[in-house]
Amino acid sequence: MDSKRRQFLQKTVQGAAVAACGGLVWAHLLRQEAAASVLALRPPGALAEVDFAAACIKCGQCAQACPYDTLRMARAEETVPIGTPYFIPRAIPCYMCTDIPCVPACPTGALDPQLKDISKARMGLAVIDAESCLSWQGLRCEVCYRVCPVKGDAISIQNHPRKTSKHALFVPIVHSEACTGCGMCEDACPTEEAAIRVINPKLVQGRIGSHYRLGWKSDTPITQEFKPTELPSTPSAPMPVEAPAPKTAPGMDTLNQGIEP
Amino acid sequence: MSAAFEPSRESSLSRNPVRLYTPPASFGGRLWGWRYLILRRVTQIGILLMFFGTLHWGWQFMGAPLLRGNLSASEFIGIVPLADPFAVLQQLVSGHWLHTTVLLGAAILLLFYVIAGRVFCAWVCPMNMVTDLAGWLRSKLGMNDLFRLSRSTRYWILVMALVLSAVMGVAAFEWVSPISMLHREIIYGIGLGLTAALGIFILDLLILKHGWCGHLCPLGAFFGLLGMKAWLRVRFDDRSCTHCGECARVCPEPHVLNLRKAAEKGRVDFGECTNCARCIPICPEDSLDLAWRWSVHPAPQTSNPNPTVRNVK
Numbered sequence: 001m002d003s004k005r006r007q008f009l010q011k012t013v014q015g016a017a018v019a020a021c022g023g024l025v026w027a028h029l030l031r032q033e034a035a036a037s038v039l040a041l042r043p044p045g046a047l048a049e050v051d052f053a054a055a056c057i058k059c060g061q062c063a064q065a066c067p068y069d070t071l072r073m074a075r076a077e078e079t080v081p082i083g084t085p086y087f088i089p090r091a092i093p094c095y096m097c098t099d100i101p102c103v104p105a106c107p108t109g110a111l112d113p114q115l116k117d118i119s120k121a122r123m124g125l126a127v128i129d130a131e132s133c134l135s136w137q138g139l140r141c142e143v144c145y146r147v148c149p150v151k152g153d154a155i156s157i158q159n160h161p162r163k164t165s166k167h168a169l170f171v172p173i174v175h176s177e178a179c180t181g182c183g184m185c186e187d188a189c190p191t192e193e194a195a196i197r198v199i200n201p202k203l204v205q206g207r208i209g210s211h212y213r214l215g216w217k218s219d220t221p222i223t224q225e226f227k228p229t230e231l232p233s234t235p236s237a238p239m240p241v242e243a244p245a246p247k248t249a250p251g252m253d254t255l256n257q258g259i260e261p
Numbered sequence: 262m263s264a265a266f267e268p269s270r271e272s273s274l275s276r277n278p279v280r281l282y283t284p285p286a287s288f289g290g291r292l293w294g295w296r297y298l299i300l301r302r303v304t305q306i307g308i309l310l311m312f313f314g315t316l317h318w319g320w321q322f323m324g325a326p327l328l329r330g331n332l333s334a335s336e337f338i339g340i341v342p343l344a345d346p347f348a349v350l351q352q353l354v355s356g357h358w359l360h361t362t363v364l365l366g367a368a369i370l371l372l373f374y375v376i377a378g379r380v381f382c383a384w385v386c387p388m389n390m391v392t393d394l395a396g397w398l399r400s401k402l403g404m405n406d407l408f409r410l411s412r413s414t415r416y417w418i419l420v421m422a423l424v425l426s427a428v429m430g431v432a433a434f435e436w437v438s439p440i441s442m443l444h445r446e447i448i449y450g451i452g453l454g455l456t457a458a459l460g461i462f463i464l465d466l467l468i469l470k471h472g473w474c475g476h477l478c479p480l481g482a483f484f485g486l487l488g489m490k491a492w493l494r495v496r497f498d499d500r501s502c503t504h505c506g507e508c509a510r511v512c513p514e515p516h517v518l519n520l521r522k523a524a525e526k527g528r529v530d531f532g533e534c535t536n537c538a539r540c541i542p543i544c545p546e547d548s549l550d551l552a553w554r555w556s557v558h559p560a561p562q563t564s565n566p567n568p569t570v571r572n573v574k
Contacts (some may be wrong), residue, residue: 015417023421028495030429030436053431054357058347058441059334064316066325076450082436082454083333084302086377107334107342108352109360 008029033081038200040086041124041181043071045103045115049200055110065105070094087123089183089198089216094123096149096182108212113190124181124198126155127229133195135171144185144196145172151176156187172196176205279503297538304384308332312448331436332385332444334363342366346374347483348441351432354423371487378491379484382474386481387447388440391458392474395465396513407468412475412516415482422479432477446506465527471513481535489532495540496552499524508540508549510519527559528552 037049043062046052062085063071070092072081087094095117105110115121126144134141135157148155153175160169174196183198270451285291292299311328311336314320321328325339334344344366354361374381382388418434425433434443439461442454464472474481502520509515517531529549539550 011305019417019421022418023425025422026433026437027429030425030433033436034429034431050430054352054355055359057334057352057363057432058444058445059330061330061336061517062333063449073449075446075450075454076442076456077453083441104334105329106539107336107360107363107366109363113360167346195423208533227373233449240286 004153015261018048036079036113037081037084038202039078039199040074041089041183041200042179043085043087043095043101043102043111044118044121045106045111045113046123047112049111052110053081053084056084056224057108057110059107060085061105062102062109065101067097067101068092070097071102087183089186090194091187093183093187094121094180095184096121119178119180121180121182123199123200124178124183125176126181126183126185126196126198127204128174129195129197132191132193133172134191136169138166138169140170140206141190142170142172142190143190147184147188149184150180152190154180154249176201206241268418277501277503279505281505282543282545283509291388294542301384301537302390305387308385309387309444309447314445316448328394331441331501333441341369345372345481346371346487348432348435350427350483351422351435355426355430355432356373357430373573374484374487375490376492377536378400378488378493379481379485379532379535380488382478383535384480386440387444388461388478389464389474390459391443392465392471395462396471399466399470402466404467404470406470410472410476411468412514414476415479418477419479419482419486426490438480439473440478440480453461475513483563485532487532488534491532493536494552494554495529495534495536495538496550496557496559497523497526497528498548498550499527501546502548503546505545505547507543511539513537513539514528527557529555567569 013169034053037053037115042049042052043066047055050108059074060073060083063069063073071086072087074082074084074086076082093213098118098250100118100121102114103115105111105112106113128136130136142157145151145155145157154174157170159171162168181201185196186198188196189196221244285294308328311320312331315327315329322338326336327338329336329339332345333348334342336342342362342365344363346367349363349367350404351360422434439454439457443458446452446454461473463537465474469476497520497521502524504520509518512518514531514535517529517534519531525527536551538551541551
């Protein structure tokens with residue numbers, strides 16, 4: 001092989017090597033940034049995170065359209081992919097404007113213009129830390145329930161009667177099918193650190209899977225007599241376990257009843 | 262000075278004696294010499310100010326927000342969408358189809374830069390002010406380059422940006438772009454992203470002359486490719502040129518001032534030319550000027566410095 005050709009080949013290989021090294025570092029940076037996206041609460045109508053990351057051009061027009069300055073553009077030092085819009089409920093929550101001005105401001109469709117009803121928005125999911133929630137301690141608080149824009153649907157109050165020496169617990173329960181993740185509850189929560197927080201539902205929501213049969217929910221000859229009188233809503237934190245088995249069926253206890261009598 | 266500017270022996274005899282640039286004595290004369298610099302700063306700062314004023318002071322035009330967004334994508338007077346065509350290209354390559362608004366915005370600016378050439382870099386980009394300052398300080402300090410780097414590196418980075426966009430599913434350069442960090446933080450609030458601009462300042466000042474804009478920036482490379490057949494060009498008059506080399510001394514992309522080629526075409530015909538017009542006021546013979554492509558008439562070939570070029574068409 002003549003030396004010119006050899007030199008050319010060597011240069012090409014070396015160039016490719018530099019490009020590959022640079023590309024790996026670059027790709028690593030991108031992965032690092034993308035990993036933070038699960039922590040961000042996005043504007044209403046935001047596409048699923050992967051699509052949102054691809055579609056958001058980071059122009060900030062949604063943030064400008066927001067009349068409450070709720071939306072902010074992530075800076076380099078924040079743990080949110082750089083330049084993307086997000087909000088911090090404890091600072092300024094989403095006030096759920098009925099005309100949703102942020103969505104039509106988006107030029108790329110990263111915020112889905114199909115969203116016309118703000119109560120259909122899913123910015124996050126409110127989660128209650130029962131250990132610091134005043135209501136769960138036995139105080140009458142219920143502030144989150146009162147400020148919730150989807151009151152009654154997204155947050156409801158359940159009363160749990162207790163022993164005669166104590167008054168009943170009036171505890172807030174979040175229902176994921178109605179919670180928009182606006183964060184007004186988190187903003188209003190009176191505890192030092194909010195006991196109710198909005199986070200990406202992916203971080204907390206489980207999925208039962210189709211292989212489990214909730215027998216008492218379907219009428220089969222074996223299970224129909226085991227139906228509990230009233231099924232409690234699922235609380236978002238573990239509850240004190242200290243209850244005698246109810247009378248309805250053998251095998252029914254606090255595990256599937258979940259109420260401190 | 263590279264070989265391109267060296268006049269051949271025979272032609273230099275036929276040329277006028279070489280005069281170097283001397284700054285005018287009067288302040289007015291100096292100001293006139295800075296006319297393009299001042300205009301560039303006015304457009305660069307003016308565009309940022311329009312974004313900033315619309316966001317923070319509610320600037321309006323006939324009831325519509327004057328200029329909403331930032332340099333990545335924006336909306337002018339409530340109707341005209343504008344978008345960075347390179348950012349949109351990366352997003353499309355990442356496999357996500359975008360809405361018409363941003364595609365139209367990108368098409369508008371794409372057309373503009375195809376006509377006007379690589380003017381984004383010299384007339385719009387806020388990083389230009391950072392690198393110009395670094396370049397000016399560098400010339401005062403008389404720094405030498407730490408290493409040599411091919412100016413085509415930026416095209417490799419451009420290709421890499423598109424490949425990574427496709428592989429990673431996000432606009433690869435947009436996610437790390439120091440330019441986007443700079444204008445975003447100027448408009449929406451200062452943060453740590455400015456360290457990227459600081460890094461570029463240090464690179465340009467201490468390590469490599471025109472390191473960022475001339476060697477690395479894939480956005481500049483992209484606009485350079487768009488502007489290869491630009492209508493707006495620097496016109497070159499070979500008859501008056503004495504090959505003094507002053508233009509190449511101030512040019513941030515000196516290889517575009519290949520005077521042999523320029524004489525042949527009557528213009529500086531490189532996409533990499535940013536139409537910054539630094540060369541125009543510095544030319545002692547007024548051989549350079551901004552002009553439309555079609556108004557340029559190449560000089561008669563008799564004055565061509567290289568007789569061998571004349572016959573090659």
